[in-house]
Amino acid sequence: MGIPVKVDSVYEVVIEDIGTDGEGIGHIAGFTVFVPRAVIGDRVSVKIDKVGKRYAVGHIESVVEPSDYRIQPLCPVANRCGGCHIQAMAYDAQLAYKTRHVKDALQRIGGFDDVSVLDTIGMERPWHYRNKAQLPVGVFSGRPVMGFFAAGTHDIVDIDTCPIQHPAVDAAIKAVKDYVSSYNVAVYDEMTGKGLLRHIMVRVGFNSGQVMVVPVINGDSIPHAKEFTDMLRQNIDGLASVVLNINRRRTNVILGSQCKVIYGNDHIMDTLCGLTFKISPLSFFQVNPRQTEVLYTKAIEYAGLDGTQTVLDAYCGIGTISLIAAQKAAKIYGIEEIQQAVDDARENARLNDISNVEFICAKAEDAIGRFIEDKVRIDVIIMDPPRKGCDKGFLETAVRLCPERMVYVSCNPATLARDMRFLADHGYKATAVQPVDMFPHTTHVETVVLMSRVEK
Numbered sequence: 001m002g003i004p005v006k007v008d009s010v011y012e013v014v015i016e017d018i019g020t021d022g023e024g025i026g027h028i029a030g031f032t033v034f035v036p037r038a039v040i041g042d043r044v045s046v047k048i049d050k051v052g053k054r055y056a057v058g059h060i061e062s063v064v065e066p067s068d069y070r071i072q073p074l075c076p077v078a079n080r081c082g083g084c085h086i087q088a089m090a091y092d093a094q095l096a097y098k099t100r101h102v103k104d105a106l107q108r109i110g111g112f113d114d115v116s117v118l119d120t121i122g123m124e125r126p127w128h129y130r131n132k133a134q135l136p137v138g139v140f141s142g143r144p145v146m147g148f149f150a151a152g153t154h155d156i157v158d159i160d161t162c163p164i165q166h167p168a169v170d171a172a173i174k175a176v177k178d179y180v181s182s183y184n185v186a187v188y189d190e191m192t193g194k195g196l197l198r199h200i201m202v203r204v205g206f207n208s209g210q211v212m213v214v215p216v217i218n219g220d221s222i223p224h225a226k227e228f229t230d231m232l233r234q235n236i237d238g239l240a241s242v243v244l245n246i247n248r249r250r251t252n253v254i255l256g257s258q259c260k261v262i263y264g265n266d267h268i269m270d271t272l273c274g275l276t277f278k279i280s281p282l283s284f285f286q287v288n289p290r291q292t293e294v295l296y297t298k299a300i301e302y303a304g305l306d307g308t309q310t311v312l313d314a315y316c317g318i319g320t321i322s323l324i325a326a327q328k329a330a331k332i333y334g335i336e337e338i339q340q341a342v343d344d345a346r347e348n349a350r351l352n353d354i355s356n357v358e359f360i361c362a363k364a365e366d367a368i369g370r371f372i373e374d375k376v377r378i379d380v381i382i383m384d385p386p387r388k389g390c391d392k393g394f395l396e397t398a399v400r401l402c403p404e405r406m407v408y409v410s411c412n413p414a415t416l417a418r419d420m421r422f423l424a425d426h427g428y429k430a431t432a433v434q435p436v437d438m439f440p441h442t443t444h445v446e447t448v449v450l451m452s453r454v455e456k
């Protein structure tokens with residue numbers, strides 16, 4: 001049978017499911033069609049943009065019959081901006097989608113047919129939840145533009161306000177646009193590699209009220225730096241730090257490795273689960289502080305600590321989980337590869353008067369072997385790796401350490417499923433899988449999993 005759809009033709013499609021990137025999935029005469037921005041249950045008129053051997057991709061021409069789950073997005077640019085893919089889906093349906101997404105990954109990739117996945121824990125008010133924004137700066141028709149890239153492109157969708165960011169971000173956008181127009185500051189052009197101002201990163205301490213603004217520049221300094229920081233101070237309550245980040249490379253990677261303070265401190269402070277943390281421009285800090293408390297509390301509950309255990313917190317960042325767990329454990333070892341994050345972690349231990357933690361700056365896969373060599377008994381391993389998941393060598397050594405429990409915190413269900421399969425094949429059983437919605441209106445989901453050692 002030939003392919004039943006043609007490029008530029010229009011078809012009516014019922015959206016039966018949502019894919020991993022939030023795109024609607026439907027069928028035309030049995031042939032799969034992906035439709036970005038469609039909501040499960042929609043009947044849409046779709047124009048086909050691309051046809052492959054196994055599937056086609058199209059865009060919505062019109063919504064013929066909206067799904068019961070379709071709502072009016074709060075943000076006027078929700079359909080263009082690449083930040084929120086599923087803002088047109090009612091929040092309850094988003095949570096159900098995330099639970100299904102985790103379950104599907106565990107079945108499909110991990111081969112876990114019988115593991116039960118708890119309902120995703122959502123937010124009561126899923127708006128203004130982010131404490132960090134990274135906004136590209138450009139110029140359009142002689143005017144400065146700032147916002148997010150349109151989905152799948154490097155075209156900036158200009159915004160003055162963003163409903164998922166802390167309001168300090170809106171204030172920073174206004175001040176930066178005023179600065180760029182007032183002093184005719186050259187913005188960076190990705191095509192030519194010329195121009196100065198590339199991105200603006202804003203970080204906010206939700207509980208401390210402190211704000212950090214980081215202009216990312218293709219140079220060493222900015223013109224009218226004093227006027228710039230004055231404009232930021234006039235617009236942003238709680239401005240505590242302005243740091244230039246130098247990135248001269250022709251790359252998509254936003255931040256460079258060098259930072260220069262031009263106002264205030266080289267860090268901001270915030271609190272989480274009752275502890276104080278120092279946050280530097282390059283350090284990882286979870287972006288949704290309210291849900292982070294939910295996530296960390298679950299992780300600590302799954303660790304089953306009673307004050308007697310030795311815990312390894314791998315991929316520990318600035319030591320957040322380590323220090324929270326330290327209050328209920330005998331000893332904690334944290335491993336993290338970024339030196340600045342480890343320096344922050346050590347300082348965070350001092351700030352909170354916690355002395356039963358030791359931070360190691362190394363790749364987790366390189367450092368974990370020393371616990372075997374030094375015959376250190378590890379009772380619990382907590383791991384919170386980046387999206388690519390854990391290194392295989394790390395997991396191989398982790399199972400040799402034979403801890404009673406492993407708590408896996410993951411931002412990527414696919415690599416979580418792969419790594420859980422390895423642990424399940426090496427003597428561990430998944431006893432709890434809890435998704436937490438750290439990123440409302442996007443397709444991302446965080447999951448915390450307890451893997452318990454199977455007693456032989």
Ligand SMILES: C[S@@+](CC[C@H](N)C(=O)[O-])C[C@H]1O[C@@H](n2cnc3c(N)ncnc32)[C@H](O)[C@@H]1O
Nearest residue numbers: 284286315316317336337338363364384385386
């Ligand atoms: C998802 S973050 C988690 C950080 C921390 N647990 C938290 O919740 O704030 C992952 C961390 O792993 C670090 N990292 C990435 N690859 C690593 C590796 N191979 N070994 C050690 N740390 C690594 C990153 O720098 C980052 O701080």
